[in-house]
Amino acid sequence: MASKQVKADSESIRFDTPEGVVEVLKKPEVDEMEQELELEKPKKKVQSVEELPGIGPASVEKLAAAGFNDLMSIAVATPGEIVGATELSEATAKKVIAIARANLEMEFTSGDEILKKRELMMKITTGSKELDKLSGGGFETGAITEAYGQYGSGKSQLAHTLAVRVQLPLDKGGAAGAAVYIDTEGTFRPERIKAIAEGCGLDPNEALKNVKVARAFNSDHQLLIADKVEDLIKQGVNVRLLVVDSLTAHFRAEFIGRGTLADRQQRINKHMHGLMRIADRHNVAVYVTNQVMSKPDQFFGDPTEAIGGHVVAHNSTYRLYLRRGKKGTRVAKMVDSPCMPEGEAVFELSEAGVRDA
Numbered sequence: 001m002a003s004k005q006v007k008a009d010s011e012s013i014r015f016d017t018p019e020g021v022v023e024v025l026k027k028p029e030v031d032e033m034e035q036e037l038e039l040e041k042p043k044k045k046v047q048s049v050e051e052l053p054g055i056g057p058a059s060v061e062k063l064a065a066a067g068f069n070d071l072m073s074i075a076v077a078t079p080g081e082i083v084g085a086t087e088l089s090e091a092t093a094k095k096v097i098a099i100a101r102a103n104l105e106m107e108f109t110s111g112d113e114i115l116k117k118r119e120l121m122m123k124i125t126t127g128s129k130e131l132d133k134l135s136g137g138g139f140e141t142g143a144i145t146e147a148y149g150q151y152g153s154g155k156s157q158l159a160h161t162l163a164v165r166v167q168l169p170l171d172k173g174g175a176a177g178a179a180v181y182i183d184t185e186g187t188f189r190p191e192r193i194k195a196i197a198e199g200c201g202l203d204p205n206e207a208l209k210n211v212k213v214a215r216a217f218n219s220d221h222q223l224l225i226a227d228k229v230e231d232l233i234k235q236g237v238n239v240r241l242l243v244v245d246s247l248t249a250h251f252r253a254e255f256i257g258r259g260t261l262a263d264r265q266q267r268i269n270k271h272m273h274g275l276m277r278i279a280d281r282h283n284v285a286v287y288v289t290n291q292v293m294s295k296p297d298q299f300f301g302d303p304t305e306a307i308g309g310h311v312v313a314h315n316s317t318y319r320l321y322l323r324r325g326k327k328g329t330r331v332a333k334m335v336d337s338p339c340m341p342e343g344e345a346v347f348e349l350s351e352a353g354v355r356d357a
């Protein structure tokens with residue numbers, strides 16, 4: 001130990017900075033310190049990236065910026081990815097990955113438990129048989145469905161329709177539950193809820209009471225409200241639908257420029273994980289809407305792309321692309337779903353909500 005200290009003195013570099021003299025150890029010494037760390041086994045169970053031994057605040061920040069914000073993401077990373085994201089040595093990266101793996105709660109669920117969960121799953125119909133067919137009978141509880149498309153394509157109208165139809169009894173295509181509507185753009189319209197309720201034979205005022213609306217004024221507020229949904233459920237509200245309309249608008253407005261893209265994606269990722277947890281733990285159907293941006297440089301294929309890119313796509317169970325069709329109709333397409341039929345559904349937006357064209 002003493003000899004190391006001497007070596008450390010001879011191998012350190014001193015910098016004169018406005019804040020004073022800063023001493024930095026040269027690389028070989030850092031490696032030795034890392035090896036030393038390896039010997040000292042973490043006594044406490046590691047539960048977050050911050051608690052990983054050998055990872056300082058600066059590395060935590062760099063890891064987070066690259067999307068490594070939980071133990072799982074580190075456990076499944078390669079040492080090269082960790083080294084690329086930080087300035088850690090390969091040895092430390094390997095060790096950190098090993099510790100993340102050792103501390104992960106590996107949960108195995110038996111097939112029959114999954115089956116039991118699937119049996120609890122309900123499907124909220126949309127009012128259009130065609131659209132229901134495309135989504136395998138309706139919007140599933142326990143899953144996230146993303147609808148993306150241009151303005152006026154019907155994303156919010158579908159949200160209003162689902163907020164009413166979730167209240168229908170199971171044999172009428174609902175989930176006999178309430179809806180939570182996170183409104184980020186101020187486009188929630190109680191009059192629409194009433195009109196759609198009348199159209200499905202529900203009492204309009206009762207229907208309105210069963211839609212709990214929260215206006216989110218910025219992206220932080222949006223995440224906070226999403227966190228509060230579980231409180232509402234714990235208080236006994238039988239939430240079966242959670243709408244986030246729009247999922248991405250605040251993020252898009254607040255994080256401008258490429259420099260902040262990683263931050264934005266990380267926040268959206270966190271938000272989506274929170275939504276998935278609600279869907280999964282409480283058997284809630286989550287419906288999120290998403291705008292598109294045009295890709296003027298794209299000559300072939302679809303010239304539009306959903307905001308949030310892979311982060312939203314990978315976290316959504318189902319993705320619907322909505323667009324305007326002929327004669328005022330709307331067209332929905334199920335995008336890259338493993339088990340749903342290819343093809344499109346044509347529907348209509350009416351005073352009573354979504355219906356077949």
Ligand SMILES: Nc1ncnc2c1ncn2[C@@H]1O[C@H](COP(=O)(O)OP(=O)(O)OP(=O)(O)O)[C@@H](O)[C@H]1O
Pocket residue numbers: 149150151152153154155156157158187291349350351352
């Ligand atoms: N009461 C109604 N009866 C029939 N159609 C309606 C009614 N209200 C709205 N619409 C239709 O819905 C369209 C708006 O759709 P919606 O608000 O769902 O779009 P959106 O996809 O959410 O767009 P944005 O990206 O701007 O939020 C209107 O252009 C109109 O065609």
Ligand SMILES: [Mg+2]
Pocket residue numbers: 155156157187245
């Ligand atoms: Mg809208």
